[in-house]
Amino acid sequence: MSLRTSRPARAGQYAALLCYLVFLAFPFLWLISTAFKPAPELGSLHPTWIPENPTLDNFRQAFDEQPLLRAAGNSLIAALSAGVIAVVIATPMAYVMARHRSRLSTAATGWVVVSQAFPFVLLIIPLFLVLKYLHLINSLWGLIMVYVVWSLPFALWMLVGYVRAVPPELEEAAAVDGADRLRILVSVTAPLLAPGIVATALFAFITAWNEFFFALVLLKTPEKQTLPVVLTHFLGAEGASDLGPLAAAAFLATLPSLVLFAVIQRRITGGMLAGAVKS
Amino acid sequence: MTLANATVQSGRHGPPGSPRGKQSGQINRNAGTWFLVLPALIPILVLSVGPLLYGIALAFTDSQSGRTRSTQWVGVLNFQDLLHDGLFWESFRIGLFWAVGVTVPQFVLALGLALLLNENLRMRWLARALAIIPWAMPEVVVGIMWRLVYNPDAGILNETIRDLGLGDGRDWLTGLATALPAVIVVGIWAGMPQTTVALLAGLQNTPHELHEAAALDGAGAWRRFRTVTWPALRPVALSITALNFIWNFNSFALVYVLTNGGPGGRTRLPMLFAYEEAFRYGQFGYAAAMGCVMVAVISVILAVYLAGRLRGGEDR
Numbered sequence: 188m189s190l191r192t193s194r195p196a197r198a199g200q201y202a203a204l205l206c207y208l209v210f211l212a213f214p215f216l217w218l219i220s221t222a223f224k225p226a227p228e229l230g231s232l233h234p235t236w237i238p239e240n241p242t243l244d245n246f247r248q249a250f251d252e253q254p255l256l257r258a259a260g261n262s263l264i265a266a267l268s269a270g271v272i273a274v275v276i277a278t279p280m281a282y283v284m285a286r287h288r289s290r291l292s293t294a295a296t297g298w299v300v301v302s303q304a305f306p307f308v309l310l311i312i313p314l315f316l317v318l319k320y321l322h323l324i325n326s327l328w329g330l331i332m333v334y335v336v337w338s339l340p341f342a343l344w345m346l347v348g349y350v351r352a353v354p355p356e357l358e359e360a361a362a363v364d365g366a367d368r369l370r371i372l373v374s375v376t377a378p379l380l381a382p383g384i385v386a387t388a389l390f391a392f393i394t395a396w397n398e399f400f401f402a403l404v405l406l407k408t409p410e411k412q413t414l415p416v417v418l419t420h421f422l423g424a425e426g427a428s429d430l431g432p433l434a435a436a437a438f439l440a441t442l443p444s445l446v447l448f449a450v451i452q453r454r455i456t457g458g459m460l461a462g463a464v465k466s
Numbered sequence: 467m468t469l470a471n472a473t474v475q476s477g478r479h480g481p482p483g484s485p486r487g488k489q490s491g492q493i494n495r496n497a498g499t500w501f502l503v504l505p506a507l508i509p510i511l512v513l514s515v516g517p518l519l520y521g522i523a524l525a526f527t528d529s530q531s532g533r534t535r536s537t538q539w540v541g542v543l544n545f546q547d548l549l550h551d552g553l554f555w556e557s558f559r560i561g562l563f564w565a566v567g568v569t570v571p572q573f574v575l576a577l578g579l580a581l582l583l584n585e586n587l588r589m590r591w592l593a594r595a596l597a598i599i600p601w602a603m604p605e606v607v608v609g610i611m612w613r614l615v616y617n618p619d620a621g622i623l624n625e626t627i628r629d630l631g632l633g634d635g636r637d638w639l640t641g642l643a644t645a646l647p648a649v650i651v652v653g654i655w656a657g658m659p660q661t662t663v664a665l666l667a668g669l670q671n672t673p674h675e676l677h678e679a680a681a682l683d684g685a686g687a688w689r690r691f692r693t694v695t696w697p698a699l700r701p702v703a704l705s706i707t708a709l710n711f712i713w714n715f716n717s718f719a720l721v722y723v724l725t726n727g728g729p730g731g732r733t734r735l736p737m738l739f740a741y742e743e744a745f746r747y748g749q750f751g752y753a754a755a756m757g758c759v760m761v762a763v764i765s766v767i768l769a770v771y772l773a774g775r776l777r778g779g780e781d782r
Binding site: 196200201203204205207208210211212213214215217218221229230231232233234236275276277279280282283287289291295298302303304305306307308309310311312313314316317332333335336339343372393396397398399400403404414415418419421422430433434437438440441444445447448449452 | 499513515575592598603605610611614619622713723750756758760768
């Protein structure tokens with residue numbers, strides 16, 4: 188804002204911003220600090236911010252205690268499949284929703300809004316019964332199906348925004364040149380949408396990677412469980428000696444989504460800003 | 467977010483090239499449209515809309531897991547039982563307290579942060595980056611992280627309290643009086659990014675000239691906020707608050723990891739209660755009825771809230 192702000196007001200703003208920075212950062216810094224502390228320091232009654240003898244033992248121990256690698260593999264498969272399948276089926280529908288105003292797109296928009304409001308328990312019980320009937324309980328494929336549908340509302344919402352950003356005049360020009368609808372979609376619109384499609388897929392990936400409730404209900408055996416579910420196994424024993432591996436595993440599980448989020452963050456917030464400005 | 471977008475969706479483009487070629491183009495276009503829509507529509511109908519209706523139907527049955535007897539219609543029996551289930555209403559009350567307790571402070575804090583981020587401050591980029599972290603983290607990790615913070619001996623919170631000479635600290639997550647406030651703080655922390663980003667989007671939508679005009683007229687910061695910023699921000703604020711309230715009321719993972727509903731049920735949110743009923747005790751029909759009651763009550767609360775706020779908007 189170019190408005191002139193008085194000096195005391197500016198100082199107050201910086202003080203407030205500093206408070207926010209501390210509030211937002213301190214739990215995360217504490218997680219990292221705990222992850223690198225050796226057992227004696229974790230047992231100390233006066234914990235410190237900086238580990239005096241930083242160690243990687245907690246990470247080694249975390250991998251020994253729980254099947255983290257396999258869990259990460261399961262999470263990767265589930266999240267990757269969900270992300271790819273979601274955008275492949277959502278992109279054409281988002282295109283129709285953005286370009287045609289029909290009863291279908293009104294209904295779809297309504298569903299996108301309403302689906303946010305339902306408590307998952309109302310959805311998970313019937314899904315559990317259906318997947319059980321299909322022998323897809325304790326199967327990553329059952330979970331992937333659920334993740335795809337679960338990420339569709341947000342994927343549609345993001346993609347509709349991206350389609351709107353492509354000027355329809357480009358498509359009309361191609362239509363005048365005699366290209367049919369599918370041709371236009373594939374050769375004119377899709378390339379312009381590509382960055383948006385990638386961002387949407389990554390976002391669906393992150394939500395699936397982080398998801399807990401459906402995975403908790405649908406995956407029964409440790410061999411099939413995803414990372415968030417396996418992380419909760421560390422919580423079983425309450426002893427102080429488990430804090431280190433717990434922190435180490437939790438920190439590792441966060442890294443992929445943090446990195447990906449940093450990559451697409453601008454697009455998500457940027458898309459949001461664009462959407463707000465255009466209305 | 468989605469509600470805000472719904473308003474964006476209306477208007478703007480008509481179908482491209484629709485006025486011409488009406489007879490010949492029409493059939494082709496519809497056929498092509500269905501071809502594009504079906505891949506997403508079928509999964510939505512089969513795995514989302516269908517189960518939802520099935521779930522509502524289950525609420526009127528005695529469906530249980532692992533039972534040999536076939537499931538029967540029992541009418542409103544589950545709902546009658548729920549009416550007398552003190553534990554459920556207790557958890558419902560906790561859920562409402564939690565949802566309001568998270569949503570309101572979260573909105574106030576996020577608004578403050580959004581206003582700051584909208585200013586030309588030096589550490590803005592750092593705050594933006596940090597504000598994203600809770601958003602990108604798995605809820606399970608957020609819960610684990612705060613358990614480390616709240617840990618009575620090895621946690622930083624009690625250590626800070628000891629350093630400041632404010633006593634010995636306490637066992638936050640297992641204390642009857644402190645557990646719910648402690649998880650509410652985590653809820654506020656975890657949901658701040660989305661709210662902040664949505665409000666920031668709304669702020670950047672405010673016409674800048676109005677601010678300058680108001681400033682020239684001698685309006686102070688508070689007057690400018692009240693007369694220029696807030697009216698423009700109102701639609702975004704309204705929809706993000708409504709959505710946050712619903713999300714918070716329906717939340718599960720955070721509290722499951724932090725306290726698993728304890729101590730003594732003090733943090734047992736409705737979703738935790740319904741989850742236990744369905745997947746620990748196998749009472750599918752009863753748990754589905756709980757879900758229905760949750761939806762119904764939330765819808766009524768939201769309708770009243772939205773009607774009230776919208777009417778307030780017209781009075782201006």
